[in-house]
Amino acid sequence: MSNIAVVYHSGYGHTQRVAQAVAEGAQAQLIAIDAEGNLPEGAWETLAAADGIIFGTPTYMGGPSWQFKKFADASSKAWFTRAWQDKVFGGFTNSASFNGDKQVTLIYLQTLASQHGGIWASLGLPPANTKAATRNDINNLGGSVGALVQSPSDASAAEIPQGDLDTAKLYGKRVADIAAKLRG
Numbered sequence: 413m414s415n416i417a418v419v420y421h422s423g424y425g426h427t428q429r430v431a432q433a434v435a436e437g438a439q440a441q442l443i444a445i446d447a448e449g450n451l452p453e454g455a456w457e458t459l460a461a462a463d464g465i466i467f468g469t470p471t472y473m474g475g476p477s478w479q480f481k482k483f484a485d486a487s488s489k490a491w492f493t494r495a496w497q498d499k500v501f502g503g504f505t506n507s508a509s510f511n512g513d514k515q516v517t518l519i520y521l522q523t524l525a526s527q528h529g530g531i532w533a534s535l536g537l538p539p540a541n542t543k544a545a546t547r548n549d550i551n552n553l554g555g556s557v558g559a560l561v562q563s564p565s566d567a568s569a570a571e572i573p574q575g576d577l578d579t580a581k582l583y584g585k586r587v588a589d590i591a592a593k594l595r596g
């Protein structure tokens with residue numbers, strides 16, 4: 413059993429639902445970045461104590477939300493002290509379009525983890541990309557770096573495709589399992 417924290421921002425609730433799925437898979441603690449880009453009381457300590465950290469943000473204008481970026485910049489304090497060195501990291505993003513430039517966001521999250529000296533966990537799931545594939549399948553969006561989720565622009569958080577949520581949950585479990593193995 414490992415100790416994982418999922419730290420995420422969500423402007424309108426879609427990414428929050430994804431974060432809950434990831435946290436369920438990882439048996440993780442959820443930390444919400446608020447609308448001002450700040451963390452709740454005690455969250456930096458929780459992150460410092462975690463074996464693994466999973467980042468989550470919607471893709472806004474081809475990158476992370478500014479609130480997530482504010483958190484990332486504030487993490488430079490942890491960077492200075494190498495507080496997150498050798499932790500396991502993962503990341504997920506959610507956006508309205510199938511592509512929507514989500515990959516740019518994931519690469520940003522991977523880079524942030526690498527700046528901190530982290531060990532990045534890939535998605536580790538094959539794509540469902542045959543003619544028979546549906547949005548209920550695991551990894552129908554065909555990601556590899558982290559978990560991708562598509563919420564149609566007119567869909568509520570309750571209408572996120574089940575396959576993407578299941579993918580997010582499996583990814584959370586993968587990050588937790590890797591962290592447990594590394595902890596020994």
Ligand SMILES: Cc1cc2nc3c(=O)[nH]c(=O)nc-3n(C[C@H](O)[C@H](O)[C@H](O)COP(=O)(O)O)c2cc1C
Binds near residue numbers: 426427471509
């Ligand atoms: C300011 C803004 C920028 C957005 N930019 C993109 C984008 O670059 N690509 C995309 O596919 N969707 C984009 N969207 C759609 C959001 O990613 C989508 O609505 C997502 O589900 C929002 O997640 P949230 O409810 O957690 O905030 C954008 C939405 C907003 C509000």
